[in-house]
Amino acid sequence: MNQVNLNLMRTLLVLLEECHVSRAAERLFVTQSAVSRQLTQLRALFDDQLLIRDGNRLIPTSKAIQLRPRVAAIIAGCDDLLSSDEFVPSQWQGPIALASSDYVAQYILPEIVERVQKSAPNLNLSYQLWSPEKLPLLADLDVQLVSTMLPAIPDGLCGAHIGADYPVCVMCNNHPLANVDELSVGQLVQFPHMRVSAGGDKDSFIDHELKALGLSRHVQLSVPFFSSAFEALCRTDMLMVIPEHIAVNMQAILPIVSKPLPIPVPEHRYWLIWHPKFDADPAHTWFREQVLNVMQSSMYSISQVDRLKGMI
Numbered sequence: 001m002n003q004v005n006l007n008l009m010r011t012l013l014v015l016l017e018e019c020h021v022s023r024a025a026e027r028l029f030v031t032q033s034a035v036s037r038q039l040t041q042l043r044a045l046f047d048d049q050l051l052i053r054d055g056n057r058l059i060p061t062s063k064a065i066q067l068r069p070r071v072a073a074i075i076a077g078c079d080d081l082l083s084s085d086e087f088v089p090s091q092w093q094g095p096i097a098l099a100s101s102d103y104v105a106q107y108i109l110p111e112i113v114e115r116v117q118k119s120a121p122n123l124n125l126s127y128q129l130w131s132p133e134k135l136p137l138l139a140d141l142d143v144q145l146v147s148t149m150l151p152a153i154p155d156g157l158c159g160a161h162i163g164a165d166y167p168v169c170v171m172c173n174n175h176p177l178a179n180v181d182e183l184s185v186g187q188l189v190q191f192p193h194m195r196v197s198a199g200g201d202k203d204s205f206i207d208h209e210l211k212a213l214g215l216s217r218h219v220q221l222s223v224p225f226f227s228s229a230f231e232a233l234c235r236t237d238m239l240m241v242i243p244e245h246i247a248v249n250m251q252a253i254l255p256i257v258s259k260p261l262p263i264p265v266p267e268h269r270y271w272l273i274w275h276p277k278f279d280a281d282p283a284h285t286w287f288r289e290q291v292l293n294v295m296q297s298s299m300y301s302i303s304q305v306d307r308l309k310g311m312i
Helices: 006-018 021-028 032-046 062-082 102-107 109-119 132-140 185-190 204-212 226-233 244-251 282-297 302-309
Strands: 051-054 057-060 096-100 125-129 145-149 158-165 167-172 193-196 219-223 239-243 256-259 268-274
Touching: 006 021, 006 032, 006 062, 021 032, 057 062, 096 102, 096 109, 096 282, 102 109, 102 125, 102 226, 109 125, 109 282, 132 145, 132 268, 145 282, 158 244, 158 282, 158 302, 167 226, 167 244, 185 204, 193 226, 219 226, 226 239, 239 244, 244 256, 268 282, 282 302
Parallel strands: 096 125, 096 145, 193 219, 193 239
Antiparallel strands: 051 057, 145 268, 158 268, 167 239, 167 256
């Protein structure tokens, strides 16, 4: 017996349960003649009569009686294999890893943890600092969900849009340029810059625009953390180009000011990104829905920029 037709096995099980061709046909939603043909195939397959006619009924042979529990186990196993269990967050333990910037870790992650912990108290969640060069390696990384800034969802990956804003220039509120209404290109390159290297590409466009004008800036400090960058910003005369929603949020709690840039600026688009291997996973689907909801509603998120502007 090199190959087994599962449809035949299902017919065999129903026949052994009913011991009646017409009732078996009704249960299988096929004709009596179809069941009779399949019984003939089964007899040839097992080299046994399987069911012997005795008046108006069919009697299982000894071999058929031995086969019945084994066939039932095979059918049950196949049904279980093909069934999709309902996802229950309260029973989910993970693990699952989210990656983004230290800004998200400090200001938005606590809200994510609060939200998922209520529904999935046993979830094992970890957080990693994201860097753009990891994107081509996402399939092999121990990261299931990424929040980052990209022009669009990369080919071969899945994503959900969080929001968009534009870059601005920030500085300490006692900076020589703090009271200037509009920055000039000359002023932009007059002072040293710092940049946050982790997360998405936030400021390389500046160098391209300045190069076209025959100018360049001096990046004096590059750090992976927004927290240390803001500490340094408040103590120096350096400038930093960052997304507007971060600038607006930090203006509310730090002695900094923000200015529009005197050069063309690109739109910053923010996404949740994941590998297609997780796209249909019910646990991953639930988790990314929770994260997306927080990302779009948090007071520190991109969606709250206009409201926060009115508070400054």
